[in-house]
Amino acid sequence: MKSIENIKLETEADLDFFGNPSKIKVIVTTNKLHIIPEKGFQEKISFDLERIEGFNIRQTVGSAFLQLKIEGHYIDVVRFTNSNRYKFSRLITQLQNLKEGLPVSNEILNQPHPLLCPKCNFPLQTEESQCPNCLKQGAILSRVFSLIYEYMVWIFIIFFLMIIGVGLSLVPPRITKILVDEVLTTKRHIDWLPYLVMILIGAEFFRAQINMLVGTISTSVGTLITNNLRKKLFKKLEELSLNYYDINSVGTIMTRFSSDVEAFHGFVTQAGQGFLLNIFMIIGIGVMLFSINWLLALYVMIPIPFVVIGTLIFWRGVYPKYFKVWDSQAKLSTFLNNVLSGIKTVKSFSQEEKEYGRFSYYADKLKDTVRIVNLNISIFNPLMSFLFSLGGLIVWYIGGKNVLEGKLTLGELMAFLSYIGMFYTPLTNLALLSTWFSNFTTASHRIFEVLDTESQVKEPKKYVKLFKIEGNIEFKNVTFGYDPYQPVIKDISFKIEPGEIVGIVGKSGSGKTTILNLLCKFYDVQKGSILIDGIDIREIPSTELRKHIGLVLQEPFLFRGTIAENISYGKSDATLEEIINAAKIANAHEFIMKMPNGYDTLLGEKGAGLSGGEKQRITIARAILCNPSILILDEATSSVDTESEKKIQDALSTLWKGRTTIIVAHRLSTLKDADKILVIDNGRIVESGNHLELMKKKGVYYNLIVMQTQLASIDEVLINE
Amino acid sequence: MNNKIEYLTPKNIKILRGEFNTINIFLKDGRIYKGVVAISCFPIREPYKFISLFYQKETGEIEEIGIIKDVLIFPEEEKKLILETLNKHYFSFVITKIFDIKWEFGFLLFDVKTDKGEKKFYLKWERSRAIDFGERGKILIDIFEDRYIIPDVEKLTQFEKNLFTKFIYW
Numbered sequence: 001m002k003s004i005e006n007i008k009l010e011t012e013a014d015l016d017f018f019g020n021p022s023k024i025k026v027i028v029t030t031n032k033l034h035i036i037p038e039k040g041f042q043e044k045i046s047f048d049l050e051r052i053e054g055f056n057i058r059q060t061v062g063s064a065f066l067q068l069k070i071e072g073h074y075i076d077v078v079r080f081t082n083s084n085r086y087k088f089s090r091l092i093t094q095l096q097n098l099k100e101g102l103p104v105s106n107e108i109l110n111q112p113h114p115l116l117c118p119k120c121n122f123p124l125q126t127e128e129s130q131c132p133n134c135l136k137q138g139a140i141l142s143r144v145f146s147l148i149y150e151y152m153v154w155i156f157i158i159f160f161l162m163i164i165g166v167g168l169s170l171v172p173p174r175i176t177k178i179l180v181d182e183v184l185t186t187k188r189h190i191d192w193l194p195y196l197v198m199i200l201i202g203a204e205f206f207r208a209q210i211n212m213l214v215g216t217i218s219t220s221v222g223t224l225i226t227n228n229l230r231k232k233l234f235k236k237l238e239e240l241s242l243n244y245y246d247i248n249s250v251g252t253i254m255t256r257f258s259s260d261v262e263a264f265h266g267f268v269t270q271a272g273q274g275f276l277l278n279i280f281m282i283i284g285i286g287v288m289l290f291s292i293n294w295l296l297a298l299y300v301m302i303p304i305p306f307v308v309i310g311t312l313i314f315w316r317g318v319y320p321k322y323f324k325v326w327d328s329q330a331k332l333s334t335f336l337n338n339v340l341s342g343i344k345t346v347k348s349f350s351q352e353e354k355e356y357g358r359f360s361y362y363a364d365k366l367k368d369t370v371r372i373v374n375l376n377i378s379i380f381n382p383l384m385s386f387l388f389s390l391g392g393l394i395v396w397y398i399g400g401k402n403v404l405e406g407k408l409t410l411g412e413l414m415a416f417l418s419y420i421g422m423f424y425t426p427l428t429n430l431a432l433l434s435t436w437f438s439n440f441t442t443a444s445h446r447i448f449e450v451l452d453t454e455s456q457v458k459e460p461k462k463y464v465k466l467f468k469i470e471g472n473i474e475f476k477n478v479t480f481g482y483d484p485y486q487p488v489i490k491d492i493s494f495k496i497e498p499g500e501i502v503g504i505v506g507k508s509g510s511g512k513t514t515i516l517n518l519l520c521k522f523y524d525v526q527k528g529s530i531l532i533d534g535i536d537i538r539e540i541p542s543t544e545l546r547k548h549i550g551l552v553l554q555e556p557f558l559f560r561g562t563i564a565e566n567i568s569y570g571k572s573d574a575t576l577e578e579i580i581n582a583a584k585i586a587n588a589h590e591f592i593m594k595m596p597n598g599y600d601t602l603l604g605e606k607g608a609g610l611s612g613g614e615k616q617r618i619t620i621a622r623a624i625l626c627n628p629s630i631l632i633l634d635e636a637t638s639s640v641d642t643e644s645e646k647k648i649q650d651a652l653s654t655l656w657k658g659r660t661t662i663i664v665a666h667r668l669s670t671l672k673d674a675d676k677i678l679v680i681d682n683g684r685i686v687e688s689g690n691h692l693e694l695m696k697k698k699g700v701y702y703n704l705i706v707m708q709t710q711l712a713s714i715d716e717v718l719i720n721e
Numbered sequence: 722m723n724n725k726i727e728y729l730t731p732k733n734i735k736i737l738r739g740e741f742n743t744i745n746i747f748l749k750d751g752r753i754y755k756g757v758v759a760i761s762c763f764p765i766r767e768p769y770k771f772i773s774l775f776y777q778k779e780t781g782e783i784e785e786i787g788i789i790k791d792v793l794i795f796p797e798e799e800k801k802l803i804l805e806t807l808n809k810h811y812f813s814f815v816i817t818k819i820f821d822i823k824w825e826f827g828f829l830l831f832d833v834k835t836d837k838g839e840k841k842f843y844l845k846w847e848r849s850r851a852i853d854f855g856e857r858g859k860i861l862i863d864i865f866e867d868r869y870i871i872p873d874v875e876k877l878t879q880f881e882k883n884l885f886t887k888f889i890y891w
Binding site for chain 2: 015017018019020021045058060061062063065069072073074075076077079081082083085113115122123125133319320323324327331449452682
């Protein structure tokens, strides 16, 4: 191959055109772009840079193509897997620079993928995350320890009390030995009988007291820890961006709050009252057994390796099955949540039978998974008990022989058997440790998964307080996609002056609501920036930004609570007068006063009991009360009847006076008085201007207006008929 | 886009190979489209039926030309071109053997054999990264959005199935 000179850029793709793994070199010189396959079916090809009118990446499913625009057509020239996507995005920027005569850098193409740790190549949660591998974090138990750290004083008190309790429980068998050997069989110290009985009563009494104390403290500490954990979880969920909720269903998240946190609680309580106590008991009793007769004590240890190995095998087998139980529970609750909230639709389409079938499927799945776990447990536990009882039988046989041969006193055998009774009970309980532990680690995994999830919307390191904003908005070359490889908003730029009313129109899915989502910082832009009063919103904390934005959505959402509470949701310190005033402006006062309890009327789930228009007017009152500098109305009137729409329109026209207002409207008549209208199509602004200007243009906006007018005339004709 | 399905059949279109491995479509009514893209309406259930043909406008956006109901009714050469174009739209590694899966700090490290050779990849251990593929399969989407398909989980060996369902239990 003839060597290529003046190489400016050089990189490599990993697929040929037909999707076969291959090495395809892309070499760019000052005037040519060469595609050179090392192997595969693709042919070598070169293009004059002058002939190339543009560059593009065509994303397909699972791979992408580098495209060149030649003679008005985009052609695919190189195919690569998504792992090379970043490299080729950078190549396009460099190619554009080269075409424009700007400096280019080949090093930028070879920089490591931003989703990999530059030190160890381990994947990162997001581009800005710290590398978990370098931090050496993640061990569940150390994470649990960090959660219980602040309660360490109480945990030490529990430890101390437990040791005393264990010491006290070791006393009775020792006393029994003395009682049998010194009082009952040899009758050497008959006068000791009442004292020995008193010691037994004392030991039992104090042991009971200590157990009560340990139980009370560990339950309180356990409840405190889990309460703290629930609050942390909720705080985290509030912080997470909407991407998280796009992916995870409400049912799954609810399960984390209920059963996962409960499993955590169960473990913490059990750790205090159950297995830690059992471990202390086993150590204490072990010491006692060896001090009485070390050889006999060794016989008692025979079943222990079997128990340990059995437990380990069981744990490994049962651990993944717990995942399935949890998954089935989550799926069932997600299904129920879904169907019950849409029960009206189910009934209206007469789909009760079908839904019953689907419910049965999920319920049966849960039944099967629970049955399998319980089946495993019900086989495992009796097997363990049988192994333990073997140890007792050994003591009866060998210890009995020793007593008959005079090598062991009867009192010692009695004490030994008492200790064994106490030794095997905690061991049987410890066998259940695997059950608690698997439950606990499964739950912890899922809880830490939420706690470790990083919000896709990055908050600024420095907290900036916004006291007042003018309402100047600027979108500068903004690109965004819910899937980063498939942008919904493409290189959009526009400016809104303070106090302007701006309408956004376009077909469904054109990207109108996405623009609003970005302005509210529900998602971060992927390219470009959004400025409010000249400040990049990435430098403003989300909570601070949203204090100045009033948002009225298409689907009004009301919480369970009184009407007054719902109106004052964004301003909890609002006076009653302010609440009434806001309702009046929103044209809601009249219908609220028709209700027997007025503003104190308790609303049901999602505002049940109110019409769509009434709910919307309450949300408008809610926005009015916050007195936002920027008002966003996302199809606020599209789901209500004409009469309600009129009332809402009146309310809104009062509301947007003196504020920067952005209106996304389906009914274009709403936007006639807007200062500016942006027409969006396929993620780009295709037209902008006021109503008259756009009508004169006879473009997309004009066509939309004509279409709506025609529909309205059909309605009119139908009414007249 | 028209709201009525425009079916494309051998009677109303002619498909020819264009420059740079593209396909060109010539409609009976005189319309010509160059650099046509094929996308399946049901890529999992019926990948070779209801194939939608698109063309890329000068702006880079795509617009539908029409739908091929069944590719089998086309002459062999045209069928080959349609399928070639369709396959260009989908790319995935088909997992044929699982050697190992390890959990590392919230990621699963898969060591597998695929139809395109042995691969190691990281998957975020999240439900959204392992989604259903048909009735019994799973699509795994790695940290770079590359796709790995297990066509039928039930057909894995017992060892592979245990290993897989230990982590991907949903």
